[in-house]
Amino acid sequence: MKPLLLLDVDGVLNPMGRPTPDFRRYRCTIGTDVYTVHLNPRHGRRLLELAVVTGSELVWATTWEHHANDWIAPRIGLPSLPVISMGSSSDAPASEYGEMFKTPHVAAYAGQRPFVWFDDQVWAEDEEYLRVHQGLADFLLVHVDPRQGLTSRHLGMAHEWLTLTGFSQGS
Ligand SMILES: [Mg+2]
Known part of the structure; x- marks a missing residue:
């Protein structure tokens, strides 16, 4: 049972604040909507490294769902990844x-697999749930500041937690 690294897009890979160099x-065109995103091409390699060393x-884990594989993954050097379906807002309990x-x-997707979740909207209520x-x-919830997005500190937290808990399956 490999641990999961769950990735949000907006506020994590696509920060909301003024982007750094x-x-x-x-631009991403989804249906009739056009979105502007700011992506750091180094994020992909860093995430892949984390996945490899921790197994x-x-x-x-984003409302972009499968669109993330079309519009986000190739631009930061990630392969196509599995997608957690987020359902429609009308059928949300x-x-x-x-x-x-x-x-x-x-929760439904993770089942019995340990997970680290990078998101700008995870709070104590989510931890409690x-x-x-x-x-x-x-699991470890890594709250990301949406103005800056994912940083080395967040990746370090994930690496440390997976290693210390013994969930890491890397060599
Ligand atoms: Mg978000």
Whole structure:
């Protein structure tokens, strides 16, 4: 059971703040909507390295869903990744603990696999929801500041947690 590395796009790979020179600007056309994103091409390699050294699997946990494989992954050097389906907002169950809409989908997908979740909208309510959810393995929520997006510190936290918990399956 490989640990999961769950990846958000907006606020994590695509920060909301003024982009630094590390980021490049892209346009994405999804249906009739055009989105501008800022992506750091180094993020892909860093994430792949983390996945390899910890024996983890990268998975999208974003409302971009499969569009992330078309518009985000190739631009930062990631392969096509599995996608957690986030359902439609109309069929979302009422929030029990004040958790965000993605959290039950993440729990259902993770099952008994340990996971690290990088997201700018994970809070104590999500932690609580996941802690009381029966049958989940251990997990680490890494809250990312949406203005800056994913940094080395976040990757370091994930690496340390996976290593110290013994979930790391790398060599
Ligand atoms: Mg986000």
